[in-house]
Amino acid sequence: xxxxxxxxxxxxxxxxxxxxxxxxxxxxxxxxxxxxxxxxxxxxxxxxxxxxxxxxxxxxxxxxxxxxxxxxxxxxxxxxxxxxxxxxxxxxxxxxxxxxxxxxxxxxxxxxxxxxxxxxxxxxxxxxxxxxxxxxxxxxxxxxxxxxxxxxxxxxxxxxxxxxxxxxxxxxxxxxxxxxxxxxxxxxxxxxxxxxxxxxxxxxxxxxxxxxxxxxxxxxxxxxxxxxxxxxxxxxxxxxxxxxxxxxxxxxxxxxxxxxxxxxxxxxxxxxxxxxxxxxxxxxxxxxxxxxxxxxxxxxxxxxxxxxxxxxxxxxxxxxxxxxxxxxxxxxxxxxxx
Numbered sequence: 001x002x003x004x005x006x007x008x009x010x011x012x013x014x015x016x017x018x019x020x021x022x023x024x025x026x027x028x029x030x031x032x033x034x035x036x037x038x039x040x041x042x043x044x045x046x047x048x049x050x051x052x053x054x055x056x057x058x059x060x061x062x063x064x065x066x067x068x069x070x071x072x073x074x075x076x077x078x079x080x081x082x083x084x085x086x087x088x089x090x091x092x093x094x095x096x097x098x099x100x101x102x103x104x105x106x107x108x109x110x111x112x113x114x115x116x117x118x119x120x121x122x123x124x125x126x127x128x129x130x131x132x133x134x135x136x137x138x139x140x141x142x143x144x145x146x147x148x149x150x151x152x153x154x155x156x157x158x159x160x161x162x163x164x165x166x167x168x169x170x171x172x173x174x175x176x177x178x179x180x181x182x183x184x185x186x187x188x189x190x191x192x193x194x195x196x197x198x199x200x201x202x203x204x205x206x207x208x209x210x211x212x213x214x215x216x217x218x219x220x221x222x223x224x225x226x227x228x229x230x231x232x233x234x235x236x237x238x239x240x241x242x243x244x245x246x247x248x249x250x251x252x253x254x255x256x257x258x259x260x261x262x263x264x265x266x267x268x269x270x271x272x273x274x275x276x277x278x279x280x281x282x283x284x285x286x287x288x289x290x291x292x293x294x295x296x297x298x299x300x301x302x303x304x305x306x307x308x309x310x311x312x313x314x315x316x317x318x319x320x321x322x323x324x325x326x327x328x329x330x331x332x333x334x335x336x337x338x
Contacts, residue, residue: 010052010053010054010055011054012026012027012030012054014052014054015045015048015049015052015054016048018048018051018052019044019045019047019048020044021041021044021045025037025041025045026045026048029042029045029046068123068124068125068126069098069099069100069126070099070100070101070102070123070124070125070126071090071094071099071100071101071102071125071126071127071128071129071309071312072101072102072104072116072120072123072125072127072128072129073087073090073101073102073103073104073128073129073130073131074104074106074113074116074117074120074128074129074130074131075087075103075104075105075106075131076106076107076108076131077105077107077108078103078105078107080255080256081255081282081284081285082154082254082255082282082299082301083131085301085302085305086131086153086301086302086304086305086308087103087305088302088305089301089302089303089304089305089306089307089308089309090129090305090306090308090309091305092302092305092306093305093306093309093310093313094309097313099126099313102120102123102125104116104119104120117143117145117146121146121147125148126148126149126316127148127149127150127151127312127313127315127316128146128148128149128150128151128312129150129151129153129308129309129312130143130150130151130152130153131153131154143157143160144159144160148316149162149312149315149316150162150312151163151164151165151308151309151311151312151315152164152165152166153165153166153304153305153308154166154167154199154304155198155199156198156325158323161323162323163308163311163312163315163323163324163325163326164323164324164325164326165304165307165308165311165326165328166199166304166326166327166328167199167281167299167300167304167327167328167329167330168327168328168329168330169199169202169203169206169327170202170203170205170206171206171327171329171330172203172281172297172299172329172330173202173203173204173206173207173210173253173281173297174206174207174209174210175297175330175332176207176251176279176280176281176297176330176332177207177210177211177217177251178210179279179295179332179334179338180217180249180251180277180279180338181214181216181217183249183277183338184247185217185247185248185249185277185338186216186217186218186243186246186247186248187217187218187219187220187239187243187246187247187248187249188207188211188217188218188219188220188248188249188250188251189220189221189222189235189236189239189248189249189250189251190204190207190219190220190221190222190250190251190252190253191222191224191232191235191250191251191252191253191257191260191261192204192221192222192223192224192252192253192254192257193223193224193225193253193254193256193257194223194225195223200253200254203253203281204221204253207219207221207251208221218243218246220239222235224257224260226260229260229263229264229267232260232261232264233264233267233268236250236261236264236265236268236270236276237268240276247277248276248277249276249277249278249279249338250276250277250278250279250280251279251280252278252279252280252281253280253281254280254281254282255280255281255282255283255284255287256282257280258278258280258282258284258287258294258296259284259286261278261280262278262290262291262294265278271291272290272291272292272294272336272337273291273292273336273337273338277295277337277338278294278295278337278338279294279295279296279297279337279338280294280296280297281296281297281299281330282296282297282298282299283296283297283298283299283333287335288335290337291336291337292335292336292337293335293336293337294335294337295332295333295334295335295337295338296332296333296335297330297331297332297333298330298331298332298333299328299330300328300329300330300331303328304328307326307328311324311326
């Protein structure tokens with residue numbers, strides 16, 4: 001016969017029955033009103049709690065008080081280094097403020113996103129932080145149904161009327177390409193994942209605007225995805241062939257694109273920092289080690305997570321001011337690739 005592994009939790013009623021007292025007396029004991037009780041009554045309840053291994057249901061208690069002390073975090077891709085560091089910043093604030101974090105990874109699937117939103121709603125989370133880095137505008141429509149406070153990370157959506165926290169994309173991109181110009185690079189190939197995502201659009205547009213204002217910089221843009229390794233290799237070869245007398249560099253719009261470019265340059269047997277310059281936005285750990293290090297615009301990712309969580313907690317605690325769209329600055333980290 002197979003035995004059930006379902007755990008039966010001890011209730012206040014069980015404690016009261018064991019101690020031969022009323023449930024009200026047990027509740028008063030658990031709520032810190034023991035000084036109003038006789039010593040004998042306290043001892044009977046304490047013995048019952050110990051014998052039955054009773055553990056208070058803090059979740060139920062919090063819900064009765066109108067809060068769950070739970071924060072939901074919806075991630076488009078939990079494997080992305082950016083998401084991991086944002087998560088660490090959020091966790092730090094949650095621990096400090098006594099909240100628990102429920103992390104949901106949608107893996108870019110809209111069906112999973114809807115399932116997780118329903119799950120978070122069922123758990124009555126006090127608020128939700130959404131890292132929308134790879135979530136399309138169409139997928140964001142379901143967020144309007146969320147009743148609890150919400151903060152967006154790395155995306156501004158004015159129709160939702162919620163706070164957002166992310167990078168100052170325009171400033172970061174233009175500071176990055178200005179560094180390339182200062183290093184005498186004359187031709188820049190911008191490599192990006194699909195520009196269907198707003199932050200990448202902002203970065204690409206800022207780079208194009210800089211090139212328009214600086215005619216001595218030759219600017220090209222190519223969009224790639226994970227399956228386009230051959231296309232990326234061809235694009236780099238064509239870029240170099242079209243600019244034989246210019247000092248050339250590649251600028252990537254995020255860490256994923258930087259990794260793809262690094263692989264393509266290895267395949268082409270091009271030495272970074274000698275045959276071609278390389279820079280981009282995001283600072284994955286491996287970037288410091290590749291070919292003597294890649295110059296990057298380092299995002300304050302952990303601070304972005306901390307700020308997002310602090311904004312959410314302020315909303316949970318009753319802050320009703322107009323939505324804020326907070327943009328934090330990147331830091332230029334110069335390495336041998338430029």
